[in-house]
Amino acid sequence: MTTAGAGAARPRAGAGGAGPAAVALRDVAKTYGRGAHAVEALRGVSFEIRDNEFFTLLGPSGCGKTTLLRAIAGFEQASAGAILLFGADIVDVPAHRRPVNTVFQHYALFPHMTVAANVAFGLRRLRRPEGEIARQVAAMLALVKMEALADRLPGQLSGGQKQRVALARALAPAPKVLLLDEPLSALDLKLRQAMRQELKQIQATTGITFIFVTHDQEEALSMSDRIAVMSEGRVQQIGPPAEIYEHPANRFVAGFVGDANFIPATVVGEEGGRVRCRTPAGLVLAAGAAPSPPGGRGTVLFVRPEKVGLVPAGQGTVEGRVRGLQYLGDAVLIEIDIGEALPLVASERMARLGQAARRPGDRLGVVLDPAALQLLAG
Amino acid sequence: MALLPARAPLRRTLGLLPAVAIILAFMVVPVAIMAVFSFLVPRSFGGVEWTFSTDAYVQILFERMLDDSLRFSPGYLMIVLRSFGLALLATVSCLLVGFPVAWFMARRPPGERNLWVLLITIPFWTNQLVRTFAWIIILGRNGVIEAPFRWAGILDQGATLGLMYSNLAITVGLTYTFIPLMVLPIYASLEKLDFSLVEAAADLYSSRLATFRRVVIPLARPGIIAGCLLVFIPSLGAFIQPDLLGGGKKLMLGTLVQFQFTTARNWPFGAAIAMVLLALVMVVLILHARAARPHPAPGGGQ
Numbered sequence: 001m002t003t004a005g006a007g008a009a010r011p012r013a014g015a016g017g018a019g020p021a022a023v024a025l026r027d028v029a030k031t032y033g034r035g036a037h038a039v040e041a042l043r044g045v046s047f048e049i050r051d052n053e054f055f056t057l058l059g060p061s062g063c064g065k066t067t068l069l070r071a072i073a074g075f076e077q078a079s080a081g082a083i084l085l086f087g088a089d090i091v092d093v094p095a096h097r098r099p100v101n102t103v104f105q106h107y108a109l110f111p112h113m114t115v116a117a118n119v120a121f122g123l124r125r126l127r128r129p130e131g132e133i134a135r136q137v138a139a140m141l142a143l144v145k146m147e148a149l150a151d152r153l154p155g156q157l158s159g160g161q162k163q164r165v166a167l168a169r170a171l172a173p174a175p176k177v178l179l180l181d182e183p184l185s186a187l188d189l190k191l192r193q194a195m196r197q198e199l200k201q202i203q204a205t206t207g208i209t210f211i212f213v214t215h216d217q218e219e220a221l222s223m224s225d226r227i228a229v230m231s232e233g234r235v236q237q238i239g240p241p242a243e244i245y246e247h248p249a250n251r252f253v254a255g256f257v258g259d260a261n262f263i264p265a266t267v268v269g270e271e272g273g274r275v276r277c278r279t280p281a282g283l284v285l286a287a288g289a290a291p292s293p294p295g296g297r298g299t300v301l302f303v304r305p306e307k308v309g310l311v312p313a314g315q316g317t318v319e320g321r322v323r324g325l326q327y328l329g330d331a332v333l334i335e336i337d338i339g340e341a342l343p344l345v346a347s348e349r350m351a352r353l354g355q356a357a358r359r360p361g362d363r364l365g366v367v368l369d370p371a372a373l374q375l376l377a378g
Numbered sequence: 379m380a381l382l383p384a385r386a387p388l389r390r391t392l393g394l395l396p397a398v399a400i401i402l403a404f405m406v407v408p409v410a411i412m413a414v415f416s417f418l419v420p421r422s423f424g425g426v427e428w429t430f431s432t433d434a435y436v437q438i439l440f441e442r443m444l445d446d447s448l449r450f451s452p453g454y455l456m457i458v459l460r461s462f463g464l465a466l467l468a469t470v471s472c473l474l475v476g477f478p479v480a481w482f483m484a485r486r487p488p489g490e491r492n493l494w495v496l497l498i499t500i501p502f503w504t505n506q507l508v509r510t511f512a513w514i515i516i517l518g519r520n521g522v523i524e525a526p527f528r529w530a531g532i533l534d535q536g537a538t539l540g541l542m543y544s545n546l547a548i549t550v551g552l553t554y555t556f557i558p559l560m561v562l563p564i565y566a567s568l569e570k571l572d573f574s575l576v577e578a579a580a581d582l583y584s585s586r587l588a589t590f591r592r593v594v595i596p597l598a599r600p601g602i603i604a605g606c607l608l609v610f611i612p613s614l615g616a617f618i619q620p621d622l623l624g625g626g627k628k629l630m631l632g633t634l635v636q637f638q639f640t641t642a643r644n645w646p647f648g649a650a651i652a653m654v655l656l657a658l659v660m661v662v663l664i665l666h667a668r669a670a671r672p673h674p675a676p677g678g679g680q
Contacts, residue, residue, distance in 0.1 A: 075577050095580040096589075108578040112596045121592075122582035173583065 020087035021048035022177055022209040023072060028081035030067050030233075041067040043233040044081070049177075049211060050226075051086075054203045056212045058220040059230035060256065065213045068230075069179050072211065074098045086176060096125075100177040101170035106186060107162045109154035115165050116141070116150040122173040140168040143202060160191045167199075171206060180212045184219060196222050217257045221245060229253045251376045254302045261308070261344050263301040265375065275375050277301055281339040283318060287373035302374045305333065308346035309367030316365025320344065322358050334358055336366060409656070416649035424643040434650035454634070458654070461631040464545060464620075465613035468552035469560075472609045473602065475553065476560035480601075483561070484568035491569065498558050498565075506555060510622050513551050517541040517623070543625030551619035552609075559608035567601025568594075607666055611659050631655050 030042040042064045049055045057065040070076040072083060074095030082089050090098055101122065109118050119140050123133045141147045144164035154162060163183060170178055180199075184192045200223045203210045214220055220227050221241040229236045229244060229252075237249040248254035251262065265277035265285070274286045279301070287301055313319065318338050326333040330350055335343040344366065358364070416434050418426040436442075441451035483494040501509060516522045519538050527533040541547060571594065579589040595602070617632035624630070629637075631651060638648030 073577075073581060075580075095577070096583050096585055100581075102578070102581045104574050104578060106572075106574065108572065108574040110575060110578070110593060121579070121584075125583040125588060169582070 021084070022051045022053065022086060023049040023211065024082075024084040024087075025068075026082040026084070028068065028071060028078050028083060030064070030071060030076060031079045040233050042071070042078070045230075045233075045235055046081075047228060047235060047238055049209060051209055052207050054200065054210045054212065054223055054225045056214060056220040056224040056227045057230060058214060058217060058227050058257070060215055063230040064233040065215075065230050066181060069102075069181055069211065069213050072177070073100060073102050073179050099173075099175055100179055101173060101175040102179040102181060103166050103170045103183045105181045105183065107154075107166040107183075109162055109165055109169070111154050114151050114153060115146060115157070118154065118165055119169045119172050121169065126173060136172055140172045143171070143205070144168045159187055160195070163187060163195065167202070171202070171208070174206075175208060177209045177211060180210060182213055182215070184214070185216070192219070199223060221257070227257075229256060231256070247374070248302070248376065251300055251302070254374075254376060259305050259345065259347075261303050261305065261342075262376075263303075263340055263342075263344075265299055265301045267299065267375070274370055277375060279340055281341075283338070283340075285317070285368055285373060286370040287375045288371065289375045299375055299377060302376045303344075303368060303372050305345045305347035307369065307372035308336075308344060309369065310334070310346055310348060311365040311367055313363040313365050316367050318366040318368060320364055320366045322360050322362040322364065324360055325358060332358075336364070338366060412649045412652055415645055416653050418646050420644045420646050422643070424639075424645060426645050431646070434644075434646040437647055438650060438654065454651075457629050457631060457634055458658075460545075460628065461614055462658075464548055464552065464630060465610050465616075467545070467549045468556065468613045469606050469610045471549060471553045472557050472560040473606060476557050476605065477564055477598075477602075479557075480561050480564035480568055483565050484571070495562070495565070498561050502558060507618055507622075510551050510555065510618050513547070513554065513623055514542065517547050517550070542623065543627060545624075545628060547623035548620050548628060548630070551623040552613045552616060555616070555619060556609040556612060559612070560605035563604040563608065564598060564601040567598045571597050603666060603669060607662065610662065614658065615655055 025045050025047055028042055028045045029040070032039045032041060045064070045068060057068060059065045067076060071078045074090070074093065078091060081091075083091050085098070085100070110121065113121070116137055119137045120133050123136055128136075137150075138147070141150055144167050146161065146164050146168060149157065149161065154165065157165065163186075166183065183199075184195050187195060196219060199210070199212075212220075212223065221244075224241055226238060226240055227244050228238045231252050237244060237253045239247075244253065244257055248257065248260075254260045255262070263279050265279050265287075267275050268278045268284065269276040271286075273288075275289050276284060276286055277299070278284050285301060309316070320336040320338040322334055323337045323343050324335040326335075328347075331347050332350060334346045334348060336346060337343050346366070415426055417430055417432065419429045419431045419433065421427050433442075436448065438454045439450065440448040443449055479498070483491055483498070486494060514521070518524075519542065520528065521541070523541060524533060524539050527539065528535070533539065575593055575597070576589055579593045580586075584592065614630075615632040615635075616630060617636045620628055620630040620633045621636075624633075631654075635648050635651050635655070638644045638651065642648075
């Protein structure tokens with residue numbers, strides 16, 4: 001294998017250069033168990049992650065995202081398919097020879113070693129000269145702002161500090177690709193939000209390709225260059241955050257990334273790139289179709305709560321009545337009965353709302369802009 | 379009311395009494411009796427004369443000549459050394475066999491592990507004497523090991539492989555008897571080991587061997603030390619295995635003590651040897667207390 005020399009720093013081309021993909025997956029499958037008890041964790045996953053990219057695998061637990069990450073790290077053997085690292089197949093390369101490093105979900109810091117020894121661990125195994133190790137450890141601890149605690153044991157650190165040490169330890173050998181397995185999930189909300197910006201910045205500074213696994217859509221949207229949304233062992237959609245959020249490929253993606261209203265609908269006509277749909281209650285609405293034309297098990301209309309326009313009664317495309325309110329501080333969620341089986345949820349910014357506070361029972365007009373409505377496969 | 383706070387400590391003290399009584403009656407008193415006996419003179423047919431004497435201790439290292447002068451006699455010292463050597467050998471062989479077993483058990487699915495613990499402890503349910511005797515059938519003349527050789531004609535009728543009545547036989551017997559005491563503490567420490575640490579080591583370019591040395595062994599250290607102590611200490615004082623498998627020729631301290639109290643009927647001498655054994659165990663325990671003190675490796679994986 002050409003990758004056996006593990007971890008050598010490589011001169012970097014600019015972002016998204018013309019070279020081979022940092023990681024290329026070709027029909028990667030993973031099945032646990034055999035026969036009737038077999039569980040398919042990955043069902044033929046194929047995509048490419050570009051060099052110097054902050055790439056996120058997003059999905060609910062059990063969707064296969066962690067299995068995929070572990071297959072790239074070498075902790076799991078893929079049942080089928082190829083995993084290429086900068087063009088070289090690494091399927092048969094054992095974990096300790098792969099030039100990738102991992103930030104573990106629960107950090108996995110060596111409890112019997114100091115912070116500095118933890119960060120130096122990979123470099124020592126690579127038999128780097130002591131002087132270089134000392135320099136690199138100092139640089140990594142500075143990068144994650146942990147210089148002052150270099151002589152502490154992991155047991156003496158807070159969750160956030162452990163997180164930083166785990167990051168420094170994984171970055172120290174200058175891996176070609178850094179794998180992050182839900183690294184922020186054990187932190188509290190404020191710290192998690194602060195770490196997002198820091199991770200993004202560290203990725204930009206080091207130029208290392210990050211593959212980040214999370215089930216938190218907000219985390220994925222705020223940090224990633226591109227996101228792969230996964231479900232049931234398959235990739236549902238790959239794209240930049242805005243594309244994933246604005247133009248979900250199917251109902252799963254729309255529902256998992258952000259909040260969504262779904263109204264069952266059947267197509268009754270087409271005009272000028274838009275489709276006309278009829279709902280069970282008899283509403284006829286114009287909507288954009290999803291990039292791939294929906295087929296199969298029926299179709300739904302999809303609209304984000306913040307794209308639902310609210311106007312005085314009589315001025316909307318649809319008339320409705322307020323059923324309930326949910327106060328969120330900066331915004332309020334309004335449940336509106338429009339005669340369908342499920343109420344429509346609209347979100348309104350408090351700043352825009354002013355004194356016109358809504359009350360249950362109020363009548364109002366609902367504007368469903370054809371540009372905000374999308375027809376998706378159910 | 380006002381009495382309550384004052385009464386609570388008293389009640390707590392009373393509650394401790396049974397434990398204190400048991401320690402006194404079954405540990406302190408017997409050792410004290412041994413200590414006293416070791417400084418007395420033996421009566422001809424067992425028991426002691428109430429006359430103070432240090433003869434029992436002198437006897438361990440010196441032989442009293444006819445003219446009442448003392449001559450250095452290394453016989454008993456050799457037994458002390460052999461006991462140490464065999465106990466050490468048994469400890470090392472228990473560690474070599476026990477560690478992989480403990481690792482295997484700790485890597486089973488959680489639901490399956492208790493079954494393995496049970497299997498490991500089953501031999502404890504039968505008599506030690508019976509289990510040791512079984513080894514005679516395995517190692518002895520025409521035993522399970524020799525029989526095929528004899529049958530194949532490789533071994534002559536009169537000849538023997540000489541497995542029995544050797545240091546090897548004693549070591550095998552001690553290893554077999556005490557191995558659960560090695561496996562269980564190591565298993566306990568390995569079971570707590572977070573396996574993601576092993577993955578983290580592999581992720582950071584450690585071969586299996588390096589991971590074992592730098593991560594698994596250091597984290598299993600408390601279990602390894604506890605297991606070694608639990609095997610070493612009873613091995614040092616064991617008497618059934620040296621007696622049955624060593625054929626009484628290869629004496630160990632435990633055999634010697636037993637011999638003095640029974641056949642030789644020299645209680646003070648037996649007590650003196652027991653006190654020496656106790657002192658040796660204390661030394662080992664003090665060394666352990668020092669080794670077990672947690673010390674971080676500042677250099678990490680030097």
